[in-house]
Amino acid sequence: MSSSFPVFDPASTLAQPLFEVTRLTFWLGGAVFLAVAGLLWYLMWRYRHRGADGEPAQVFGNAADEWGWIAGAALLVVGLLVATVRAAAAASPATGSGAPDVYVTAHQWYWSFRTPDGAQSTGELHIPAGRRVLLDLTSMDVIHDFSAPQLGRKIDVIPGQHARLWIEAGAPGRYSGACNEFCGAQHAWMRFTVVAEDPAAYAGGAAKRAAPAMAVADTGARRGEATFRQVQCGACHLVRGLSSSFPHAGALGPELTHFASSPTIAGGVLTNTPAHLRHWLADTQGIKPGVHMPTLPLTDAEIGDLTTYLEALK
Numbered sequence: 001m002s003s004s005f006p007v008f009d010p011a012s013t014l015a016q017p018l019f020e021v022t023r024l025t026f027w028l029g030g031a032v033f034l035a036v037a038g039l040l041w042y043l044m045w046r047y048r049h050r051g052a053d054g055e056p057a058q059v060f061g062n063a064a065d066e067w068g069w070i071a072g073a074a075l076l077v078v079g080l081l082v083a084t085v086r087a088a089a090a091a092s093p094a095t096g097s098g099a100p101d102v103y104v105t106a107h108q109w110y111w112s113f114r115t116p117d118g119a120q121s122t123g124e125l126h127i128p129a130g131r132r133v134l135l136d137l138t139s140m141d142v143i144h145d146f147s148a149p150q151l152g153r154k155i156d157v158i159p160g161q162h163a164r165l166w167i168e169a170g171a172p173g174r175y176s177g178a179c180n181e182f183c184g185a186q187h188a189w190m191r192f193t194v195v196a197e198d199p200a201a202y203a204g205g206a207a208k209r210a211a212p213a214m215a216v217a218d219t220g221a222r223r224g225e226a227t228f229r230q231v232q233c234g235a236c237h238l239v240r241g242l243s244s245s246f247p248h249a250g251a252l253g254p255e256l257t258h259f260a261s262s263p264t265i266a267g268g269v270l271t272n273t274p275a276h277l278r279h280w281l282a283d284t285q286g287i288k289p290g291v292h293m294p295t296l297p298l299t300d301a302e303i304g305d306l307t308t309y310l311e312a313l314k
């Protein structure tokens, strides 16, 4: 179960120091606020107007007081600076130049993940639990920001550049992530889940995600495969194992090789059920305004066949 307040629920040695410095800043700031506001209220009450006192004594300058306030405030700020620099260093171990464990590509508006040996997924980043995982991140269009706050720091994802980031999940589980940089109409839906698994489960899943699409046998699914070719879904979407004449398939839209294994569709907007997929194919722009997938002029029969086909791609 992913956390309701992931920023306050670190699940790794990379996120823990960031949480601690956040907590320290909050309590120090809170203490200063209470001290200042409390003193203010007390002094207003203590020195309130009580009739004919005349004008109070006018006091200007008190070197000891002023230096005290300056030194106190400076000490707090320098203390926070030191704590922040230490936390930032602990959360950002050197990434070196070795091969990354996962290539992350941000798109308007979904996240695509691929390992060097070809295991691909969309919206769900699978990692082994209990060890650090090195990500290589880039964007296909605008600036996004990768943030899985329970597992590490966040980082900007910029087109034409490759950022590197360590994340780690201390224990198996599902951890929520989101895009943290406004990137257009569907920014708020640009979420992902990090699925941390024990090493055996991870290896099994990775082998499956690296395999090409299974051949479909069912008649409806085969009709759907023909429709997929005919309406040229493959211009944007890659199904590995299905021959395609489109060289950039997979660069424009989410890969669909193991579509049926994904728990959500439409970048996480809908759970992956046949009814939702039919609805999505009939009204992409109504469900996710601004999405780059157009609402295609498909007949109900074509939508039905495409649904059968895609839901067969386990």
Ligand code: CUA
Binding pocket: 106, 107, 109, 143, 144, 145, 179, 180, 181, 182, 183, 184, 187, 188, 190
């Ligand atoms: Cu991508 Cu916000």
